[in-house]
Amino acid sequence: MSIDATPKGVLLKADPIANTFRDEIRVSLAGPKPPKLVGILSTSSAPSKSYAEFTQKQCEALGVEFVLRKVGAAAGDGGEGEGVEEAIIEANEDDSVDGIMVYYPIFGVQQDHYLQQIVSPYKDVEGLHFKFHYNLYHNIRYLDPKSLLSSVPPTAPPAPAVEDQPPEGTVKSILPxxxxxxxxxxxxxxxxxxxxxxxxxxxxxxxxxxxxxxxxxxxxxxxxxxxxxxxxxxxxxxxxxxxxxxxxxxxxxxxxxxxxxxxxxxxxxxxxxxxxxxxxxxxxxxxxxxxxxxxxxxxxxxxxxxxxxxxxxxxxxxxxxxxxxxxVTIMMLLRNLLRLRQYREALKTTS
Amino acid sequence: MSIDATPKGVLLKADPIANTFRDEIRVSLAGPKPPKLVGILSTSSAPSKSYAEFTQKQCEALGVEFVLRKVGAAAGDGGEGEGVEEAIIEANEDDSVDGIMVYYPIFGVQQDHYLQQIVSPYKDVEGLHFKFHYNLYHNIRYLDPKSLLSSVPPTAPPAPAVEDQPPEGTVKSILPxxxxxxxxxxxxxxxxxxxxxxxxxxxxxxxxxxxxxxxxxxxxxxxxxxxxxxxxxxxxxxxxxxxxxxxxxxxxxxxxxxxxxxxxxxxxxxxxxxxxxxxxxxxxxxxxxxxxxxxxxxxxxxxxxxxxxxxxxxxxxxxxxxxxxxxVTIMMLLRNLLRLRQYREALKTTS
Known part of the structure; x- marks a missing residue:
């Protein structure tokens, strides 16, 4: 080996990192009914389409039910983004749906930000609802699932967590x-x-x-x-x-x-x-x-x-x-999906 | 008059339009305690500063209590926008505050949009919370003040209004x-x-x-x-x-x-x-x-x-x-302030 041969840095692919979460997700999925994720595709964008297909493949490999809902330009029935808000509202109201994923960009940052607030926080696998951002910005790591029902930000943040264990009655907040x-x-x-x-x-x-x-x-x-x-x-x-x-x-x-x-x-x-x-x-x-x-x-x-x-x-x-x-991002999305199912279960048992 | 003298269109100032609302607002203000509006100024922007002074003057003329809260660059104590989120949260929590007005732009459209969601919808005189936008986009003209507590959009919109009269148990939705x-x-x-x-x-x-x-x-x-x-x-x-x-x-x-x-x-x-x-x-x-x-x-x-x-x-x-x-915009802001006080009163009497 010559002294001049500078070693190069390591090219690290996402697979080994994603794999560390695969088993955890498989175990959590074990149960009578797989969770159901709805993907909403409303544009003719090629990257969005292939991201949707990628989500589908990853979900199927892990046993998550994935339903791709195409509307507007994606369905050849109207303009870019047409019908996306209605599709979100329908999925919000459908009790069989555990998570909603919307393929952005659609209209541009401002109108897309509006759509991100329309997705029910109980089904927001992407973690884009302002309540989750609020918790992130304020370093609030746990939440009472019932508190998500409220549109008003929490008045007093809970004591900062010192260990990676949610206090009684709380679960981890969803992160984007x-x-x-x-x-x-x-x-x-x-x-x-x-x-x-x-x-x-x-x-x-x-x-x-x-x-x-x-x-x-x-x-x-x-x-x-x-x-x-x-x-x-x-x-x-x-x-x-x-x-x-x-x-x-x-x-x-x-x-x-x-x-x-x-x-x-x-x-x-x-x-x-x-x-x-x-x-x-x-x-x-x-x-x-x-x-x-x-x-x-x-x-x-x-x-x-x-x-x-x-x-x-x-x-x-x-x-x-x-x-x-x-x-790795997809694995986080599926983890969020499982966590959101917990949120909704907690809500049902306590109400 | 020569046949060549083309008459010009009319220059219409805002005063006569604003005046049609002044009396209505004065009458609604009659009561033991004037409503309190907090303005939050966090930047060194000259137009924002003069808009804040303009709000103050208009409020004082009508008997609305206006408190200008300066933070960050506006207070000479930190950068542009520093402390604005904390000031919003403080005003949300202060029961003596009836309305909150934030002087934008601060950070740019995306981060400002986040701040607009942090203002409690019960104090949002500007009507920038996504729930009000949702109602506007869906032509939902009335709301039950209690429904604002929920972070989830209404599942079934009420029947469209045929007259300018809120159905029983509802009030008009805030418009931007x-x-x-x-x-x-x-x-x-x-x-x-x-x-x-x-x-x-x-x-x-x-x-x-x-x-x-x-x-x-x-x-x-x-x-x-x-x-x-x-x-x-x-x-x-x-x-x-x-x-x-x-x-x-x-x-x-x-x-x-x-x-x-x-x-x-x-x-x-x-x-x-x-x-x-x-x-x-x-x-x-x-x-x-x-x-x-x-x-x-x-x-x-x-x-x-x-x-x-x-x-x-x-x-x-x-x-x-x-x-x-x-x-005229200021008059609408003050009308919203009065309406929001109604919301909070309705909430107190029914809870």
Whole structure:
């Protein structure tokens, strides 16, 4: 072996990570009746169509009943998105349906955000309802399933959890699938340290998240910061820092928070990347690339975008590169489906 | 008078329209305790600051208690928007507060949309909570105040209202202030015809709405179409038509709907304007202008943007031009405040 042969970083596929959840889900599925997931496809978008087919295949392999409901342009019966709201309402009302998955984008971020609120939180496998986002942003990890019935945010957050065990009468809050899948990948890769206390296992790690959408980037940054990481949240026009441990020199009474706080960063993207142990990119653009030369040597890079956000030579710098995590995301969706069934059962037994 | 002297259209200020509501609000205010409105200002934006001062003045003139809560950049204590979510939650929990108004934009449409869901629907004077949008889009005009407690959309909409009288046990649903103010202006200017049945008083009118945001343009287009108008909803990349009476040639069973349906239009903006009795523009850009030469002679033009979206010679074509409707919007906000107090009282007496 020549001394010049630089070893490349490892290309890590999603399969081994997804497999760690497959058995758990299979065991939970054992029972008289498989849960039923309805997928609603309302556009002619090819990526949405193949994502729907992918969901179907994964569900069938695990024994989850998947029903694909096509409306509007997807059914050749009307325009893009036509009938999607009616299909959601129908699935909300159908007691045999355990979970609802809507294939976005449909109308654009604003109107899609409206649709995300229309899905009943009891069937929201994607975790996009504002109540779940509220819990995530406020680091509220457990909830009483009955509290989801209320449209008003909880007045007093429960005491922060110190262990990974829900207090009596509560269950874990649903987390949005994609941010949750990323956390699972970071657990698998050892970025999360199990020796640290639950709720602070990313302490000591610096992570850059590129994209601050309300569906992926912002919840992910908050989740990682709530778990102890120092997070740079980057979007087109600003960089913010999310942390539970604010900058040095701050008022000591404000040095540690039960949940993340956000403030504007003075660093550039290049400076953030130079500090970052992990870089997660979720930019929906084929032309956007994170510069390999800006990466910290030995970092972990995770690509969430349908496009490739990292350059072809990313493993010259990254110790681990995860080009796609879709299979892990689906596992999180199915876990959420099982959890939501628990919610609805808890509701039935107590009412 | 020379035969060449073309008369110009009328410049209609908001004052006479706002005044028609002033007395009604004053009468409703008579009582031992004035309602309390909290305004939350969290940015350094000059337009937001002057809008807050304007709200304050209007409230004081009418005897509404207005408390301006400044946080973050507005208080010189942190970044843009810092502390706004905490201030909302505090006002939600404070039983002495009857209404909450947040000065947007703060973080951008996505994160601002999240904040709009955090405001308790019982204090949402702006009508931006998704439950109110849901009712608007579904032409559900009345609600049982208790139903707002639920996070799940109503399963079966009530029978459509035939008169302007809430059925027993219900009150009128809150409508977003700006779209509602525009409807009031169109009532005042006679675009709405009181000889037509309630709920269909814009029948026969064609209206172009430029902008399809989830805060103004789309709810406005839906509201006008639910009231019988044929509406062209225009945004940067598409034109849609909203109507209760779909195009000719459609399946007769689908010729009339209890609420609007939307479909893509094949018309250009120029063709829409040529057909339009009313043009409402809400484009947040100083450079955007509706071309006067494209307007239908004698139409009504309403500018909603903080910028001037119509050309200086708009009244060469428009019979009526409303350059700003802010004073009407404030009246609608105060009406919503009074209605929300009713909601909370109804809740207290029945629980």
């Amino acid at each position: 699938c994609t941010p949750l899948a990323i956390v699972k990948c970071l657990e698998y890769t050892g970025v999360y340290n199990k020796l640290l206390p639950y709720g602070d296992r990313a302490y000591g790690k610096t992570i850059t998240v590129i994209n601050r959408s309300e569906v992926v980037g912002r919840p992910l940054a908050a989740l990682l910061a709530n778990d102890g990481a120092r997070v740079f949240s980057v979007d087109i026009d600003s960089i913010q820092e999310y942390t539970k441990r604010p900058r040095e020199g701050a008022d000591p009474a404000r040095r540690y928070h039960p949940r993340h706080v956000a403030h504007a960063s003075v660093l550039t993207l290049q400076e953030c990347l130079a500090l970052s142990d992990v870089v997660v990119s979720a930019v929906p653009s084929a032309s956007y690339k994170v510069k390999t030369e800006w990466l910290k040597d030995g970092c972990v890079c995770v690509n969430i975008s349908a496009d490739k956000n990292f350059e072809a030579d990313v493993r010259e710098k990254a110790s681990l590169y995860l080009p796609t995590i879709g299979k | 202030c700006t779209p509602l103010a525009i409807v009031k202006c169109l009532e005042y200017t006679g675009v709405y015809n009181k000889l037509l049945p309630y709920g269909d008083r814009a029948y026969g009118k064609t209206i172009t709405v430029i902008n399809r945001s989830e805060v103004v343009g789309r709810p406005l287009a839906a509201l006008l179409a639910n009231d019988g108008a044929r509406v062209f909803s225009v945004d940067i990349d598409s034109i849609q038509e909203y109507t209760k009476r779909p195009r000719e040639g459609a399946d007769p069973a689908r010729r009339y709907h209890p609420r609007h349906v939307a479909h893509a239009s094949v018309l250009t903006l120029q063709e829409c304007l040529a057909l339009s009795d009313v043009v409402v523009s809400a484009v947040p850009s100083a450079s955007y202008k509706v071309k006067t030469e494209w307007l239908k002679d004698g139409c009504v033009c309403v500018n909603i943007s903080a910028d001037k979206n119509f050309e200086a010679d708009v009244r060469e074509k428009a019979s009526l031009y409303l350059p700003t409707i802010g004073k």
